[in-house]
Amino acid sequence: MTNKTILVTGGAGYIGSHTCVELLNAGFTIVVVDNLSNSKIEALKRVERITEKTVVFYQADIRDKDALASVFNQHHFDAVIHFAGLKAVGESCQQPLAYYDNNVHGTLVLLQVMEQFNVTDLVFSSSATVYGDPHTVPIKENFPLSATNPYGKTKLHIEEILRDLSKADSFGAKKRPWNIAILRYFNPVGAHHSGLIGEDPNGVPNNLMPYIAQVAVGKLSQLSIFGNDYPTKDGTGVRDYIHVVDLAKGHLKALEALFSCHDDSRSCKAYNLGTGKGYSVLDMVNAFSRVTGLAIKYQFVDRREGDIAECYADPSLSADELSWQTDKNLDDMMRDTWSWQSNNPAGYA
Numbered sequence: 001m002t003n004k005t006i007l008v009t010g011g012a013g014y015i016g017s018h019t020c021v022e023l024l025n026a027g028f029t030i031v032v033v034d035n036l037s038n039s040k041i042e043a044l045k046r047v048e049r050i051t052e053k054t055v056v057f058y059q060a061d062i063r064d065k066d067a068l069a070s071v072f073n074q075h076h077f078d079a080v081i082h083f084a085g086l087k088a089v090g091e092s093c094q095q096p097l098a099y100y101d102n103n104v105h106g107t108l109v110l111l112q113v114m115e116q117f118n119v120t121d122l123v124f125s126s127s128a129t130v131y132g133d134p135h136t137v138p139i140k141e142n143f144p145l146s147a148t149n150p151y152g153k154t155k156l157h158i159e160e161i162l163r164d165l166s167k168a169d170s171f172g173a174k175k176r177p178w179n180i181a182i183l184r185y186f187n188p189v190g191a192h193h194s195g196l197i198g199e200d201p202n203g204v205p206n207n208l209m210p211y212i213a214q215v216a217v218g219k220l221s222q223l224s225i226f227g228n229d230y231p232t233k234d235g236t237g238v239r240d241y242i243h244v245v246d247l248a249k250g251h252l253k254a255l256e257a258l259f260s261c262h263d264d265s266r267s268c269k270a271y272n273l274g275t276g277k278g279y280s281v282l283d284m285v286n287a288f289s290r291v292t293g294l295a296i297k298y299q300f301v302d303r304r305e306g307d308i309a310e311c312y313a314d315p316s317l318s319a320d321e322l323s324w325q326t327d328k329n330l331d332d333m334m335r336d337t338w339s340w341q342s343n344n345p346a347g348y349a
C-alpha cells in the first residue's frame with residue numbers, strides 16, 4: 001500500500017483533512033488541490049502536526065484545467081480521491097448554477113485531466129442524499145435513486161457520469177479501464193481525537209452536530225429541533241451519524257479494493273458508508289449532554305422543508321467487499337466533537 005501517491009481534491013475540508021491524516025499514517029504520499037473556498041490552509045498544517053509528515057499543497061480550482069494539468073505533470077498519481085465540491089443544500093436551492101458549475105463541471109474537468117494522464121482509479125464522495133426519500137430503511141445500494149435539491153442532483157449527475165465512463169470502457173481499447181468507488185456517506189460527525197482538526201462551518205451551521213457544539217460553547221443560544229411529529233420513536237428525525245475518522249478509513253479501504261482489482265474486473269461500484277444505526281435528534285442532544293455534562297437548550301419548531309423522517313444505511317456491502325466497518329460509537333462522536341469545539345471555539349480562525 002505504500003509508495004503510492006494520491007491526489008486529494010478538497011483535502012483541506014472537513015472529511016478531506018481527516019482522510020489526509022489516515023492516508024499519511026498509512027504511508028501514502030499525498031498531494032492536495034483545494035481552492036480554499038470553504039476551508040483554511042491551517043487545517044493542512046494541523047494534519048502535518050498530527051502525522052509529522054508533509055502534505056504537498058496546490059491552491060487551485062478543479063475547474064482550472066491548465067492548473068490541474070500542471071499538477072498532474074509534476075506528480076505521478078496512482079489514484080484520485082475527489083472531495084472538492086459545494087455541499088450546502090439550502091444554498092444550492094438559491095444558487096443552482098454555482099452548484100452545477102462547481103460540482104458537475106469541476107468533476108468533468110478533473111475526469112478529462114485524469115484521462116489525459118491515464119490515471120483511472122477514482123474514489124468519489126457521494127451522499128446518502130441520492131436515495132431521496134427512501135421507502136424503507138435500512139437503505140441498500142440498489143435502492144432507487146432520486147434527488148430533491150440541486151446539491152443532491154449534482155451528486156446524482158456525477159454518479160451517472162461515472163457509470164457512463166465505466167460502461168464506455170467496454171467499447172474502447174483504453175490501456176487501463178476506469179476503476180471507480182462511489183462512496184455514499186451518511187451523516188459525518190465528530191473530529192480527530194487530538195482535537196486539532198474538525199468541522200469548521202462558515203457562519204451559522206446548517207447541520208445538527210456543529211449546531212449543538214456551538215450552543216454548548218455559547219456561540220448560539222439554543223437549538224431549534226426541526227419537527228417532533230415524524231413517524232419515529234420520539235417524533236424527531238432519525239439519521240445514521242458516522243464518526244468522521246471511521247468515514248476517512250473507508251476511503252483507504254476503497255483504495256485498497258481498487259488497487260487489488262484485476263484488470264478485467266475494473267468497474268464502477270457504489271458503497272454505503274454508514275453505521276447501520278439510526279439515532280434521533282433527541283438521542284443526539286441527550287448523548288451530547290451525557291458525555292460532556294453540558295445541558296443543551298432546545299425548542300421544537302416546524303419541520304425543515306425537504307427533510308425526511310428516517311435515513312440509515314445497510315452497510316453490509318462495504319463490510320463484504322471493502323472489509324470496512326465502523327469502530328467508533330456515539331460517545332466517541334460526542335467526546336471528539338466537544339474536544340474540537342472547546343479547543344477551537346473560533347474554528348481555524
Ligand code: NAD
Nearest residue numbers: 010013014015034035036037038039061062084085125127
Ligand atoms: P468541505 O466543504 O469541508 O470540503 C470540501 C473542500 O473542497 C473544501 O476545502 C473546499 O474549499 C474545496 N472545494 C470546493 N470547491 C472546489 C473547487 N472548485 N476546486 C477546489 N477545491 C474546491 O466539505 P466536506 O464535508 O469535507 O465534504 C467533502 C465531500 O463530501 C463533498 O463533496 C461533499 O459534498 C461530500 N459529502 C459531505 C457530507 C457532509 O455531511 N459533510 C455528506 C455527504 C457527502
Ligand code: UFG
Nearest residue numbers: 127128129185186187206207208211224225226237281307
Ligand atoms: N436538525 C435539527 N436542527 C438543526 C439541524 C438539523 O433539528 O439545527 C435535524 C434535521 O431536521 C435532521 C437531523 O437533525 O433530522 C440531521 O440534520 P443535518 O442537517 O445534520 O443532516 P441531513 O441529514 O439533513 O443532511 C446531511 C447533509 C447532506 C447530506 C445528508 C446525507 O447535510 O448534505 O446528510 O448524507 F446529503
